[in-house]
Amino acid sequence: SSVDVEQELALNAIRQVLKSKTSYDVLPVSFRLIVLDTSLLVKKALNVLLQNSIVSAPLWDATTSRFAGLLTSDDFINVIQYCFSNPDKFDLVEKLQLNRLRDIERAIGAKPLETTSIHPSSSLYEACTVMLRSKSRRVPLIDKDEETHREIVVSVLTQYRLLKFIALNCRETHFLKKPISELNIISNSTVRSCSMTTPVIDVIQLLSEGNISSVPIVNENGVLVNVYEAVDVLGLIKGGIYNDLSLSVGEALMRRSDDFEGVYTCTENEKLSTLLDTIRKSSVHRFFVVNESGQLVGVLSLGDLLRYILVGS
Template identity: 45%
Template sequence: MAGVGQNATLSPIRSPTSVKRKGSSRKRAVSQLPPVQTPETHDAALKSIRASLRKQTSYDVFPVSFRLIVLDTKLEVKKALQCVVSAPLWNSDQSRFAGMFTVSDIIHLIQYYYKTQQATYETVAADVETVRLENIRDIERTLGVETVPLIHEHPSNSLYVAARRLIETHARRLPLLDYDTETGQELIVSVLTQYRLLKFVSINCGKDVSQLHMPLRKLKIGTYVASSPNSPVQPPNEDDEEERKTNPYYPIATATLDTRVYNVVHMFSERGISAVPIIDENGVVVNLYETVDVITLVRLGYYQSLDLTIKEALNERSPDFPGVVICNASDSLGTLLQLIKKRRVHRLVVVEGEAEERQGGKKGRLLGIISLSDVLRYVVGNLDVTEEEE
């Protein structure tokens, strides 16, 4: 694993077995060879993980100590951003849960004012900062953005049910609600995220995770450049035929260091994505621009920075940015889950490695992108299949 950034080098994540150790003069005891890894062992491990998710509840994922910030829908967006970039919403007039405030809401809000009002930076700043959280859904409907479903689960339900709920609704976060036994009033207990759920799997199903040895490419986890050799076949989409002709990295949205920030904001809003790979003239990944980078500009009031190039905007990024996590398509699902256990990962950029380079490719060139949604969808399995059928 590695990061792509100011002080990072480009290299894929590697399994522990590939790490070279210093030689030793001490003789080692003869050990038995590990069992032969086959597709059957991979499938058995996957089935075992799913069985474990059915036995555990969302309560089991909670850390020993945590805090929960809940925002009143009457709060102004500017004040909300000073607290968090994501939080449950509470309707104080009706004393009930009102959904989630997320980074996507701010992206849509900025998109709305630039697209429909033809506003200047100054008016956008004024409007974005004074609008209340309760008005965001109306603005998104005007923009034509699909309405976010008001989803939630009880924390005592199984993790398997919660995971399927996340997949069905394409949500990254699932609010967990309970009820006061005396008043019957809703209580927001916590929020289950894709990352926390997958980290729980990697920690508590370690033996099974080590058996998930098959490569990401073969498992078709993630979205891959359609024109790349040996990439998983993408289902044809007639509506995207024009983009397929003009975008050499179709169906992945990309940008360069010279792309304007606002153009990337447009990609975030139109495609419903949270990150765009930044590539050079050869398609080699040099960085990643994320929705949280835009929120940093908005939080600081740098609305005029949205007209800067990505290269210029990256100067505003926090110096402790961990870098871009990359991998090769030949890396295994088990290795990916082990990585999630060690560090906070929200997505991985798949790049061409030595195998692709031998076939005429270029090492480090963009091949695909894997989100936590992709990983969770594979781990949980086909939503059309019932528990009995599995």
């Protein structure tokens, strides 16, 4: 049909843009980059993230004068799981430095976060490809100082920033009119959900084992009522209540600050053009697909959207 043809032509045009633009092009003319020295305490680093309303930051190892990977919510999830399995080591977290997080990762047998990076002058298409492979869903842009050949962390690209760039710069997104139910990109069979009374530690285990960044909360009729996100863990640690692991996920969500924008939902008839327009206007983390009764049908992550734009269904 003409909608199919338009969709395919639009996708090809968008892919051309991604191949012709570089990661450097996505950077604003003026921006800030917050970097944490690896000798900082995890607790202090958490204060810095919350104070600056960010959920991740690159690490700088001053002893080697090199980029030392990214601090992400996965690291905080590892710390909580470590405390849960070593209750006697609870006070260790008080003195834990950022450069010990890899030891915590190994202690709980978590899959290490790879620190694949790319050069700012590489294409956006390559950035998307690297990002879709990375567990952290973001990719650092690293260049070298031309005098000292030391690494420079120029910025960190996220899936959201890339999709927003596409929504802002590719007019072809208006022609993506096929309903998402026909694109085979909604995760529905594998969606793990929980109830409001599920212990928050069980939800955190789900996030970690499933390598997912959110767990939907449904009521007894399967209606979506809220979502626990990996970034919510930062508020849990900040409040020092991660040791009270009888806490329900509903109680843990009481920590959310009032500037949380809410969970975005859509139906199976939604078009990519509308979803990208929403991303252009709001800081969306993902879309939960619900039916007319509000019951959970599936989830559409930013990675799913990016993968479809890159390689199709």
